[in-house]
Amino acid sequence: MEAAASLPLPASRFLSPPHPPPTPAAAAAPCCSRRNISCARAAPRAVEVSRPPPRPSPRRSAVAEVKAAPDPVAALTRFEDVLQTQDCNIILRHYGETRRWDELSKVFGWMQEHDMLNVASYSSYFKYLGLSRNPARALQVYGDIQEHSERVHVSVCNSVLGCLVKNGRFDSSFKLYDEMIREGLSPDLFTYSTLLSGCMKLKQGYTKAMELVNELNSRGLQMDSVIYGTLLAICASHNCCEKAEEYFQKLKDEGHNPNLFHYSSMLNAYAENANYEKADLLMKDLRSSGLTPNKVILTTLLKVYSKGGLFEKARELLTELEASGFAQDEMPYCILIDGLVKGGKIWEAMMLFNEIKDKGVKSDGYAFSIMISALHQGGYRQESKQLAKEFQAKNATYDLVMLNTSLRAYCSTNDMESVMIMLKKMDESNISPDAITFNTLIRYFCKAKVYHLAYKTIQDMHTKGHQLNEELCSEIMMQLGEAGFPSEAFSVYNMLRYGKRTVCKSLHEKVLCILVPAGLLKDAYIVVKFTEKTLIEQDNAELISPRSLENFARSFMVSGNINLINDVMKALNRSGWRISQDIFGKAIQRYVQKPDKKQLLFCLLEWMTGQGYSVDSSSRNLLLRNSQLFGQKQLIAEILSKQLGASRITGQRHQNS
């Protein structure tokens, strides 16, 4: 077990040529040799007597021929009458094992058409769809299974769930599992194991894992050693140290011997809190139980010491790792470098970084990214950029983290050319930017005062479904307003508003102060209406100051869309602001200029009466003077007198308050 733990994956799986020699003899060789061992003792003579004729059966040779054919579908069709489902499964697995995904799918499609699928076919196909990173196809094929007994078959279910988990589709794996249960799946230990391994990288993974453990127990299943390993790993990565200790003890109590997986997870749990005393005790326990620490154990212990600031001990341990040949790649050095940086010893970290460069330790860029970030954070911008350049000059391959790290180094030294090179690299390597990338760029474009680029990047970030950084974006919203791009500013406001449940209260007022002077009154009205809605939902104090509301109202009455005037009045009133007579006066002036809107005018006046508002004397005179324009002289006079009467009662109340 321990030996297997530190061994890499079987190399042959990756080194085997894409088209292995299809000779039946070679394919059968391992099988024969295994049989010889057992058969030699049991019945040595029977082999000679009962050996079948060397001539292979027609089914066997058909399988061999399809495996070797350049066009497997054509070959399958040729042998349609000979092959059975289990033969096709052999062929399917062959294309899976040799990683020929295109042929794999074609063979599966052919089997589907010829109604030659059984649970084994599905299980295998889902496994390879997992390996070829195609969970969507697995979901689709699973969804198309008609036969109920196949849909809830535990191996079919386990394989499709495994495919999802392997590809990071944790949410859909849990959803699908619930569906399977509803349809009648009886999950086994492997089902739970598969789902639990999905909890490892999930933010709410610990809670979900506890749910699954309860469920597993209530079904009468017993946790095995591997499940305990998974659980310990989940506890460690979710910083539940005490829970990890509890499970570790339970594992022992149930008669299991902890192995190196369990110990390494425990160490990892202690590393999170830098609990080196407990880690040392655990190491004693490990050795006394007869286990030998492997590369992972020693590396994780190094993490405990590094995080705990025990740099002397960490150094010693690193030397031990080197002596054991466990320090051939940069990982253990990275752990110590990272610890030194976080402990404020940036120059010691730098020295170790240089040391591994001199030693020629194999690097994937991790050490570079740690140092580039460390220098950046320490304020050594130029040095940080130098390292980024050095990495770039090595012509190494980039991943997302390395790109982000380099990008930040270039942005903070205002090296636009290198920024563009990084973006090009990102494109070429098909790496999609994440929130960090976007925010780095937005911050940079903002600082460089290239607001249109900042805006474009915000838009891009929003479209790709990332949550915007409110502080940064509201800063750019202001800048866009100042630079004469009010529509863009409003668009940023909307992206913030729709992206988050709550935004900072002052955001609404800020955008209003951009929109009103720019004459974008309809947009300003949308802002006011929205805050009115928020007021109802959150029941809190004013989001927009009376002063800004008044500015908006005045502008709207003068030049806003006349058809919306009444709506705006109502919205203003609902937002808790007492509309001044001056504003009503402006509205009435507008209506007097447009007599065909008389219905709207009447509505306004009626509404005012209902709300206890009244027009001032000059508006009153204006209306009476122009009442013939509206053709309803009598009606206007009536409405006004009713309003006057009403306001004598309520008006006083408002003045007093």
Add this chain to the structure above:
DNA sequence: CTAGGGTTAG
């Protein structure tokens, strides 16, 4: 001749 689980780094 069905699927299938656990440990370390930016």
